[in-house]
Amino acid sequence: MLHRISAIGMLLANAVVADASxxxxxxxxxxxxxxxxxxxxxxxxxxxxxDSIEAILRHRQLMRALVDDRAMPPAGxxxxxxxxxxxxxxxxxxxxxxxxxxxxxxxxxxxxRTAFASLAAAPTTSVASAPRITALGRWTxxxxxSMRIRSFSAEVPPDAxxxxxxxxxxxxxDPARAPVRFLSLAPDPGRxxxxxxxxxxxxESMGDVGLVPSGALGALSRTAPEFRLPEGYxxxxxxxxxxLESTVEPIGREAELRPSxxxxxxxxxDVRTVEAMAARIVxxxxxxxxxxxxxxxxxxxxxxxxxxxxxxxxxxxxxxxVEVVAADGCRSDIARERDFRMxxxxxxxxxxxxxxxxxxxxxxxxxxxxxxxxPLQPFDPPRAVAAGLPPEGEDAAIVLxxxxxx
Numbered sequence: 001m002l003h004r005i006s007a008i009g010m011l012l013a014n015a016v017v018a019d020a021s022x023x024x025x026x027x028x029x030x031x032x033x034x035x036x037x038x039x040x041x042x043x044x045x046x047x048x049x050x051d052s053i054e055a056i057l058r059h060r061q062l063m064r065a066l067v068d069d070r071a072m073p074p075a076g077x078x079x080x081x082x083x084x085x086x087x088x089x090x091x092x093x094x095x096x097x098x099x100x101x102x103x104x105x106x107x108x109x110x111x112x113r114t115a116f117a118s119l120a121a122a123p124t125t126s127v128a129s130a131p132r133i134t135a136l137g138r139w140t141x142x143x144x145x146s147m148r149i150r151s152f153s154a155e156v157p158p159d160a161x162x163x164x165x166x167x168x169x170x171x172x173x174d175p176a177r178a179p180v181r182f183l184s185l186a187p188d189p190g191r192x193x194x195x196x197x198x199x200x201x202x203x204e205s206m207g208d209v210g211l212v213p214s215g216a217l218g219a220l221s222r223t224a225p226e227f228r229l230p231e232g233y234x235x236x237x238x239x240x241x242x243x244l245e246s247t248v249e250p251i252g253r254e255a256e257l258r259p260s261x262x263x264x265x266x267x268x269x270d271v272r273t274v275e276a277m278a279a280r281i282v283x284x285x286x287x288x289x290x291x292x293x294x295x296x297x298x299x300x301x302x303x304x305x306x307x308x309x310x311x312x313x314x315x316x317x318x319x320x321x322v323e324v325v326a327a328d329g330c331r332s333d334i335a336r337e338r339d340f341r342m343x344x345x346x347x348x349x350x351x352x353x354x355x356x357x358x359x360x361x362x363x364x365x366x367x368x369x370x371x372x373x374x375p376l377q378p379f380d381p382p383r384a385v386a387a388g389l390p391p392e393g394e395d396a397a398i399v400l401x402x403x404x405x406x
Contacts, residue, residue, distance in 0.1 A: 027101035028115045035073050035094065036063075039223060053119045056112050064106040067099060131157050131263070132170055135244055137200040138258040141179040145250050146378060146391045147314070147342070150202040151214075152244045152259055153193040156237055161265035164235050166228035169220050170260035178222065179255050182247035182342050184312065184399075185217035189238035202257075206395060207245025214245040215310035215347075215399035216276035220261070224346035230353060233274050233307055233403055234266035247342055247390075272403045274307050279364040280397040284387040286316060286370040298362040298400070305353035308401035309335050311345060314390030315376035319367040320398060327359040334362075341376075342390075347401075355406050364398045 032050065040050040049055050050063065066072040073094065094102070105115035135152035167185065188209045196203035207214030217235050218227045229235070244259045279296040286292060311320055321336040335348055356362065370382050378391040385394050 027097055028105035029118070031094065031098040031102055032105075032116060035098070039073075051119070053113060053116055056106075056116055056119070057109055060106050060109065060112055064103060067094070067102050067106070070094075070099075131160050132260050133157065133160060133242060133263065134170075134260040135202070135258050136194075137197060137202050138256055139202045141248050141255045141257050142250055143253050147181070147247060147249050149204065149206065149389050149395075150246045150248060150257065151193065151196070151205050151207040152202045152246065153188060153191065153197055153241045154244050154259070154261075155241055156239070160237065161263055162237050163266040163270065164237060164263040165233070165266045165270055166226065166264040167218060167220060167261045168227075168264065169225040170262055179248040179251050179257055180222065180246055180259060181249050182219065182221045182312075182345055183259055183261070184215040184219040184245045184310065185261075186212050186214045186243045186245070187217060187238040187240070188243045189240035191241045193241060193243045202246070204389065206389075207243040209243055213276055213278035213280075213397060213399050214243065215278075215312060215397070216401075217242065218308070218401070219310045219312075219345075219347050221345050223344050226264075227347060228264060228349065229270070229274060229307060229401075230349060230351055232270055233272045233353070234270040235274055237263070272305075272405075274401050274403050276399050276401055278397050278399045279362070281366060282387075284385075284394055284396060286368050286385040286394065288382045288384050289371055291318075291367075291369045291371050291373075294366045294368060294396075296364045296366070296398075298364070300356050300358055300360045300362060302358050302404060303406050304356050304402045304404050305406070306334065306350065306356050306400060307353045307403055308347055308349040310347045310399040310401065311337065311340060311397075312399065313340060313342060313366075313396040314394045315342075315378060316368050316370055316374070316385055316394045317342075317366060317396045318369040318374065320396075321363075321365045322398060322400075323363045323365075324354075324356055325361045325363055326357065349401075353403065356402070362400065366396050366398075368394070368396065 037051050040048055048059055050059065056063065105111055133154050133156060135154050137152055139150050169183065184207060186207050186209050192209055193203070196205055220227050244261070246257065246259050248257060277298060279298055281294045281296060309322060317340050319336070319338045319340050322334040324332040324334060326332070370385050371377070372380065372382060387393055387395065389395070
């Protein structure tokens with residue numbers, strides 16, 4: 001199989017937009033490349049494509065309206081640390097400069113042609129993909145209903161790389177209509193997950209393996225179907241199974257679910273091994289009509305670098321914050337999300353992983369909302385919620401991807 005890699009982003013990054021004073025402005029082209037085309041291209045999850053000048057002219061007024069009212073791109077986690085921008089993963093609102101530049105470029109057909117002229121010359125190249133890792137079982141997603149979690153075991157083939165930088169979802173015929181909303185990965189060298197899956201059709205359970213949290217090997221989503229660690233870091237794959245924990249939603253017709261991923265091999269320079277630690281609320285309970293904050297502290301016993309953050313939760317997790325509290329009490333803001341939604345969640349991966357010193361504490365605050373004001377509330381009136389599978393239960397966790405040492 002061939003995996004498509006578009007050169008549109010590189011061309012747009014070099015394009016310029018002439019503003020009213022005649023000064024070259026590259027912001028609009030770069031913003032379209034980094035914040036729009038990553039989802040709105042041939043392989044992206046969005047229903048409309050913005051990867052050609054013809055498509056932009058056809059949808060120009062809609063694009064401008066969505067940017068103007070801040071509906072697009074969808075907001076995501078806030079962090080003062082620069083993120084690695086993986087394919088289709090561009091969380092966060094536009095800056096004022098980015099928004100103004102896009103609005104100016106979309107103001108008229110002529111402005112759009114000038115701003116995005118390089119789209120007409122965008123070539124496409126292909127490279128061979130790595131061996132696929134595919135779920136051993138399969139399950140039929142009902143036509144209607146609510147969000148569900150299904151965990152599958154998947155055997156790592158002998159020709160798969162033993163150290164990987166990341167993953168990509170195997171290309172779907174129509175990603176925008178695929179039932180998978182979130183896919184988190186965990187190693188399972190003892191093949192424990194197979195015990196839960198006697199029918200071969202997945203287990204209705206979390207994908208944790210003992211004390212190893214689901215998400216320990218990263219995560220993928222509908223809006224972030226590719227995940228990569230920063231240069232220099234890698235996961236070690238087990239000689240055994242992986243667990244693919246799939247969060248799925250019905251799409252209006254029955255659909256067969258058999259998750260499949262492709263590893264992104266690490267290079268000889270990716271020498272630092274990444275492992276996981278999790279902050280989870282135990283026991284978890286939220287009274288009917290309650291909106292509350294729960295705090296979890298993770299003491300740090302050794303120096304490490306914080307490589308990434310994988311947030312997991314159902315409809316009752318509205319937001320979270322992650323801070324590092326140093327031994328002297330000084331706080332560092334790592335990440336926060338005010339409106340968490342699992343179906344558009346994307347892991348955070350830091351381009352330059354910060355050091356978390358021994359003796360520090362990672363403080364995770366969960367904003368849990370079981371009130372009528374929660375737009376995703378499945379019950380009217382609200383019911384008491386305990387730990388369990390969504391939507392009736394809640395599984396709120398923050399998985400920290402870390403690498404030992406400075």
